Amino acid sequence: MAQDSAPLSARDRAERIEEILRDRICVLDYPPGMRLSEAELAEEFGISRTPLRRVLARLESAHLLHSVHGVGTFVTDLADEELDQIYRLRIELAQLAGRLDPVPPSTALLTQFRDLADRAMALQPDPETPRPFAQLIMDFILAQSQLCANKPLMEVTQHLYFQTARIWVQSLFTSSLDLAEELSVFAREVADVLAALEAGDLDAAASIHRTHISLSYRRMRARRETGA
Amino acid sequence: MAQDSAPLSARDRAERIEEILRDRICVLDYPPGMRLSEAELAEEFGISRTPLRRVLARLESAHLLHSVHGVGTFVTDLADEELDQIYRLRIELAQLAGRLDPVPPSTALLTQFRDLADRAMALQPDPETPRPFAQLIMDFILAQSQLCANKPLMEVTQHLYFQTARIWVQSLFTSSLDLAEELSVFAREVADVLAALEAGDLDAAASIHRTHISLSYRRMRARRETGA
DNA sequence: TCGGGTGCTGTTGTGCACATCATAAGCGAA
């Protein structure tokens, strides 16, 4: 039977909706501070508020949403200090991913990395539409996380990335001065990681990733200083 | 007005119930595999199923519960491999807690550690009632997590502890041979950490904690080998 | 005796109506 016509279970539907909403938050379709309407979302996905609220509750426990009785459900923002703490933790965990249960990439995953490298080279920076750039980086992060077989570490890594992604993209697109440079830096990171993977050096790939997280965070802080 | 009589908001009520249920899972009041009844829990807490289900959804996203349509809601178990991965991650994070935003303990927190040390010394091992021992260790973990000001790291550390706690306690109380020894080992850990804290060496405290997690995991694996 | 179909029972999942709450507009008196 065709997969598409297979009826999705309640759990699968909820999981899919959660992914969609998380994606929209991370690529700034729903920017920090934006109010989401339970009624509108329920209508969009063709369900009632009850199962939708279950999804929102999960996103709230992931610190991506925040509901206030009688007011609304809002996309969360991050204070500078929290952002700083998360980034320093992400840097440590990225290094850790090379040491804890590293797995060589399958040929399919290698192909995926090559596609990512191509996409990065081909992408034209457009200050008006952050989505393509944000989505590209997100796909890269998800691919990178497949290099580590330690599932809890992978989950935590992604969880922390989801929290910082929108803030980083936002800082990049509000000043929008360094967009082209940031894109070329990212393209080089993908190329470097790909080279390390083809050489079979997983720890090197992790170190490169770690370094780029660290450097991109420094550049973001520099933007924050000059912008403020 | 008195704090106790202050009406709890919906959010606070839910948070409180979540803590209670998580506590019951971690100290084996609800052992792995046990079925929980939404209706009974709702009645116990004097609310309807709707808000209770919100709490259960959050515990499910923390991998402590698992609901199956038409069957029931069950306390999750952990396969050996998952347990292994979580423990190795916990060991790394425990070390990290000494390096990332360490904070000297307040006098109140030091007092709390001394109380914990006293409780550990005074506790009589009883193979029939794991609760006192499990609760003591949980309180120690929560106190220890206050030595690190990096909130995301603290959250992750606690989250991972909640997942392993019940399995560790269960392995200890099913064989129940090493209970007295394990208790004395724990008492020494608390004493060692307390000594390090009184000397002002936070990194040493973290290292001691890390070592004890590692060793207690080895002892658990040894029990698993001999028991099977 | 055995196999399979069928209904029963109890569970989680969903939809809907209403309660509760926060906000802002409206309005009247000082």
Next chain:
DNA sequence: TTCGCTTATGATGTGCACAACAGCACCCGA
């Protein structure tokens, strides 16, 4: 005019009835 109260509105939170589903006992026919 301006301050403060009232009211209207729209949001999330809750309770309840029912739908969907899985498992089990039961029963009937071969």
